Amino acid sequence: MHLSKSCLLGLVVVALGSTAALADPSAASQASSAVSAATSSVSHSAAGVQKTPLVNSQAVVGDSDDDDDDQEIEIVEPVYDPDAKPPSLLVSYATQAASWSRANIWWTLPMILAMLSFNVAYLFYALGSMHSEESVTVRAFVVRKPAAEVYESLVDFAAYPSWKPGCASVSVIEATKEGENARLVEKDLVGRQAIFEITEKVDNELLVYKTFHKNPEKLWASTEWTFEIEPREGNPDHTVVYIVTKDRVWLSIHRYAVALYGFDAKVHKLIEAFSLHHGIKKPKVFRPVEGQLVIPTEADEAREAVRYSDNDDDDEDDDDAAEADTKEAEVRKRGKSNKSSLRNRKPQRK
Known part of the structure; x- marks a missing residue:
């Protein structure tokens, strides 16, 4: 509204100044000063308007301090966050569904339990x-x-x-x-x-x-x-x-x-x-x-127990032999110096 008033005032002043210059050359200086003042007012208002973004702006409407009934509009610059990401559509739908479920929990929860029970019963039946x-x-x-x-x-x-x-x-x-x-x-x-x-x-x-x-x-x-x-x-x-x-x-x-x-x-x-x-x-x-139930005699069980014990003894003997081979391999890795030290070792006195 300030911008329209300033533009209108400037045009009036320019028109009056041009008419006065044609009638009296001495009034040209006064008209030029009035035009310059009006021009500065217009430029100031325009500069204020250019600094305000017009996209996603918020307007606050209030009563003007003037005597007329015109309303004053104050333009507020929005605050932009370049790092903020808009929520996805799935998250938005899930949030809405959760809020709706909480509001209707008195009948949604029994329905969910009934459906779960039905699924379990059908699984058992199948x-x-x-x-x-x-x-x-x-x-x-x-x-x-x-x-x-x-x-x-x-x-x-x-x-x-x-x-x-x-x-x-x-x-x-x-x-x-x-x-x-x-x-x-x-x-x-x-x-x-x-x-x-x-x-x-x-x-x-x-x-x-x-x-x-x-x-x-x-x-x-x-x-x-x-x-x-x-x-x-x-x-x-x-x-x-x-x-x-x-x-x-x-x-x-x-x-x-x-x-x-x-x-x-x-x-x-x-x-x-x-x-x-x-x-x-x-x-x-x-x-x-294989379709036959055979009960072994006590003699068969005794022989089976002896066979298992022999297998266990054989396993223990195999473990002892493997351990001895490992120790012998370690001694061979030590080289001739180890063998010579064993040969040159003096017998201990009693």
């Missing part, structure tokens, strides 16, 4: 579908007790809580009708109950029981335990116990959870507990090899 519904585990171990004593330990169901893992109590329901079998009711440490039906029982030879339910189709999983007992070959005072478990898991999610834990894990735990109950801390468990 991986569990890769396993068969039925799995069979076959193991064998040796107990240094006669077969009759081992069998009595297996059929002494009331003593199961003293050695069987996870068993808090066992009760036996005897058969009351013809065609029925006795049942075992086991309760674990948290009070869950499992019922097993004894399907086969031969003194000192065989014990078979499996999961019982009135409606087997409602079962999520079932297990059949088979214990076969026979004296060990070459030593009738020791007994070989064969354990066969048949597990069937219908739900794919449950099947994968059992696979993670191990289908044979419960068998190994029972073998360790039963062996410890008979005084064996670390039982030797035999597994099938």
